[in-house]
Amino acid sequence: MNTEQPDFQKVYPIRLDDEEKLTKKQFIFAFVFSVLALLAGSNLVKKWWPEKYASIRFRLPFKASRISVGSSVQFQIPEGKTPILVTRISDQKFVAYCQKCTHLSCPVHYLHDKKQFLCPCHEGVFDAESGRPLAGPPREPLKRYEVEVIQDEIFIKSA
Numbered sequence: 811m812n813t814e815q816p817d818f819q820k821v822y823p824i825r826l827d828d829e830e831k832l833t834k835k836q837f838i839f840a841f842v843f844s845v846l847a848l849l850a851g852s853n854l855v856k857k858w859w860p861e862k863y864a865s866i867r868f869r870l871p872f873k874a875s876r877i878s879v880g881s882s883v884q885f886q887i888p889e890g891k892t893p894i895l896v897t898r899i900s901d902q903k904f905v906a907y908c909q910k911c912t913h914l915s916c917p918v919h920y921l922h923d924k925k926q927f928l929c930p931c932h933e934g935v936f937d938a939e940s941g942r943p944l945a946g947p948p949r950e951p952l953k954r955y956e957v958e959v960i961q962d963e964i965f966i967k968s969a
């Protein structure tokens with residue numbers, strides 16, 4: 811009987827039953843390495859292109875003086891999927907929220923007499939000042955955007 815090892819086993823001296831262990835080790839190593847590489851990569855990208863990840867200010871195509879107290883305008887951030895509702899809740903105050911209800915995503919509408927946003931789907935109610943839920947099934951507040959009015963121009967900031 812020939813007991814001499816074939817050439818490939820000299821080059822790759824791993825027995826069949828050790829092969830699975832090696833594969834698990836390699837998998838764990840590759841997984842940990844990939845996670846670390848992703849973390850390092852995302853931090854580097856943020857460092858190299860900070861402006862891409864900083865909050866961005868958008869100027870609305872509406873003048874503040876054209877929006878009467880109690881009314882809203884819709885605005886879509888470029889590349890954004892959901893409209894933002896910019897509402898003048900008093901003479902001096904504008905608020906901006908994502909129009910999507912935090913329950914099941916129906917669009918909310920402003921009720922000026924109650925200073926609330928109403929979701930007609932399941933009668934979810936949100937406070938206009940804070941965006942927090944007041945009634946109905948929603949548990950999370952509306953997503954809020956910072957609003958600034960400078961010389962009749964309205965700016966909203968996306969985080």
Ligand code: FES
Nearest residue numbers: 911913914929934
């Ligand atoms: S989707 Fe708004 S309350 Fe259900």
